[in-house]
Amino acid sequence: MTASTSSKRTKRSTAIRLSLAGLALVGIGAAATTAAWTDNVFFSASATSATFDLQGSVNGTDFLDGATEAGAISFAVAPAAFENIKPGETRTTSIWIKNNSSIDAKLAAPVVTGTGALFTDAAQPLTASVAKTAGGAIAAGDTLASGATLQLTVTVVAPNWTDAKFKGSTGNTLKIQFAGASS
Template sequence: MTTTTQKDRRGAMLRASIAAVAVLGIGGAITTAAWTDQVTFAGDVQSAKFDLRGAVQGGAWYDGPIDLGDAFKNLQPGDVTKTIALKNNSTVNAYLGESVLEVDPALNGAITHSVENLPASLAPNGYVNIKVTFHVADDLPMSTAGKLQLTFPASSAR
């Protein structure tokens, strides 16, 4: 074989290889583009409102703390009952937990409470009137002042 023939063959193979790569590359790009697609969804977003309100004996609705009135002035042993209302001012259900009473340590645990008619949940804009009875024990320290706080926890999830 002559040198010219080998050079011609190498040149022809190089040109054929470059042409094959070019064809495959362009064909691959076209194939990839032909199989690409997408769809998009969009919308306005607004989160739910969660707001539990309370009122005492027909009063206005408040977030709290809500004044229980004069019922605890000159307190003596016995029971004091209040009608308290809860309103779900939310856009979702409010699941009610067990009420919690915190009493000033100066009162030596002499005040406890019980709740009647507390539902497990309230629908949006629903409300309920409940009776809360504060039990004042005989061992209430005389001439002692302090604070008490009654809390009704609620959650948007069970």
């Protein structure tokens, strides 16, 4: 090997080493630049579902969950309110519903049904209705705010019975059912 060949190799080897060192520096710089422009941010939040609970009361003070029937509440009205009703008599009593939910409730019109001869007689049945004590019927879609209470008046009207079959009639039941949905 000649001196010039050896010198060329040394120069070439030095050039290759310098080139590799330069590439390594560029790679490190690129990696450092990428790391400097990378960032993460995280968010978290707790989630809870709303509560939904309609309650009823026959005295305006003690609110309870009634018998649950397909998303509705059903309460027995105090028996004394309508016992010993006479022909042609009108009787009223108050009941209350409360939205014990964390959200507003959209009410359905109450369903009033009666069983037994006094309510089911084809010719002369007792009639029953429910209205807001402040006035007006409960219409489907009325809203009861969360925590709000609504007083209602139940009215039962007896026709002028002349038939003896109505005397001392027992086994008669008035059921008022309220349904609500979250709004």
